[in-house]
Amino acid sequence: MAADRSSELAADLARLWVGRNLDELTTPAAKYLTTGSATDWGMATEIVSAVPPITLGGGIPDPATLPRQALAAAMARAVDTPELDDSPLRYGGPEGFEPLRELLAERYTRDRGFPVTAGHFLLTNGSAGAIDQICSAFISPGDVIITEAPTFSGTLRTFRGHEAEIVPIGMDNDGMRVDDLGPLIERLTAEGKRVKFVYTISNFHNPMGVTLSHERRNTLLRVAAEHGVFVLDDDAYGELYFPGWEAPPALSAMSECNGVISVGTFSKIVATGLRVGWIHATPAILDRVTRVRFEMGNSPALQRMVYEFAKDGHLDEHIASMRKVYERKLDALCDGLREYCEPYLSFRRPGGGFFLWVELHNGLDGLEVQQAAIAEGLIAAGGYGFYPDRKDPGNHMRLAYSWVREDELHEAARRLAIACAKVAERHSADSK
Numbered sequence: 001m002a003a004d005r006s007s008e009l010a011a012d013l014a015r016l017w018v019g020r021n022l023d024e025l026t027t028p029a030a031k032y033l034t035t036g037s038a039t040d041w042g043m044a045t046e047i048v049s050a051v052p053p054i055t056l057g058g059g060i061p062d063p064a065t066l067p068r069q070a071l072a073a074a075m076a077r078a079v080d081t082p083e084l085d086d087s088p089l090r091y092g093g094p095e096g097f098e099p100l101r102e103l104l105a106e107r108y109t110r111d112r113g114f115p116v117t118a119g120h121f122l123l124t125n126g127s128a129g130a131i132d133q134i135c136s137a138f139i140s141p142g143d144v145i146i147t148e149a150p151t152f153s154g155t156l157r158t159f160r161g162h163e164a165e166i167v168p169i170g171m172d173n174d175g176m177r178v179d180d181l182g183p184l185i186e187r188l189t190a191e192g193k194r195v196k197f198v199y200t201i202s203n204f205h206n207p208m209g210v211t212l213s214h215e216r217r218n219t220l221l222r223v224a225a226e227h228g229v230f231v232l233d234d235d236a237y238g239e240l241y242f243p244g245w246e247a248p249p250a251l252s253a254m255s256e257c258n259g260v261i262s263v264g265t266f267s268k269i270v271a272t273g274l275r276v277g278w279i280h281a282t283p284a285i286l287d288r289v290t291r292v293r294f295e296m297g298n299s300p301a302l303q304r305m306v307y308e309f310a311k312d313g314h315l316d317e318h319i320a321s322m323r324k325v326y327e328r329k330l331d332a333l334c335d336g337l338r339e340y341c342e343p344y345l346s347f348r349r350p351g352g353g354f355f356l357w358v359e360l361h362n363g364l365d366g367l368e369v370q371q372a373a374i375a376e377g378l379i380a381a382g383g384y385g386f387y388p389d390r391k392d393p394g395n396h397m398r399l400a401y402s403w404v405r406e407d408e409l410h411e412a413a414r415r416l417a418i419a420c421a422k423v424a425e426r427h428s429a430d431s432k
């Protein structure tokens, strides 16, 4: 009886809702962001390859060496508290599990040379969640964010979602072209705009793989501070350097956190599915972020699991072994590219991270090669998706080598060479 009445109600409601235009109720961001994906590379889904594809698509850790057992044991320890202690399974507060924030503070103090405390860290839903929360605290519609071009497409999406105006600044092999920064901020300010952030991926940049030089770090910090603009440093990959790498000092340490908001993550050094990241900034800045944190913080159980996994030097051991894995993979990819792709492209080997950025030659276009590669059984991103205006001035591809099996990387290079050859053939046929 009750069910009948409710189905009558549901039918009435369906009639009332069927003609409503959902867009009338939607925020501007939910209207113009037409996908929920952080990586919108315009892959042609209708193209099918005859062979199972090799994916050099995303910045995801090596699946074979994920510390599955250690994480499972860590979760068991995390929730196995005395009967009346429900803390791992109870609301945890907006800052996040204090021992994990202390662990981060100890590692930052040790590795970066500027002493910080748990109060300089706030735990978030990955670094993407960190950037979203920072925008909630500091970005109003119309505020300007200066981003490197190219940059991580997922963050561009976040900035768009917060209705910021994105203004690009160029890059080269030493990172952001900081000499252009002062004049750019001054021009924007003269136009009546409020520049809030300069967003940089300072170490092993996504997608370019380059690292901002020490000298440019000085300039960036000084120029941004002189104009009252925050440096937002997305340091997702800084710990994944290869042996022999001489890391420049961290922006947060150089500035002693003055005017710098950094974000970090366990996604790349452990696993993306953890969704545990952090904001590193002064307690005053973090206070502003917690004020607009409406989702009651992230999972205390997961944060405790990560802590149980990471403590007593285990995180350091894991990262040390992963550096070797990724270096071997990068070498395998570079060897394959040298063997098969030499006429079509060139590249500069990065000192760490997950990405190799290749420049296509002879007018080969990143989008065309991306589509041709799918047909050959290779998924990789054309460079254009990483530019705020989706225009790649130099014809690039981003090859992510972290996730794929090491023994597939040589074959990946062979498939890329075939794709390049087919596009080149098509170009020469078209020009006849």
Ligand SMILES: Cc1ncc(COP(=O)(O)O)c(C=O)c1O
Pocket (backbone or CB within 6 Å): 059, 125, 126, 127, 128, 129, 152, 154, 155, 201, 206, 234, 236, 264, 265, 266, 267, 268, 272, 276, 277
């Ligand atoms: C530069 C950069 N920032 C942030 C993210 C998002 O990572 P997380 O899983 O920590 O949210 C990624 C992921 O690819 C990235 O490359």
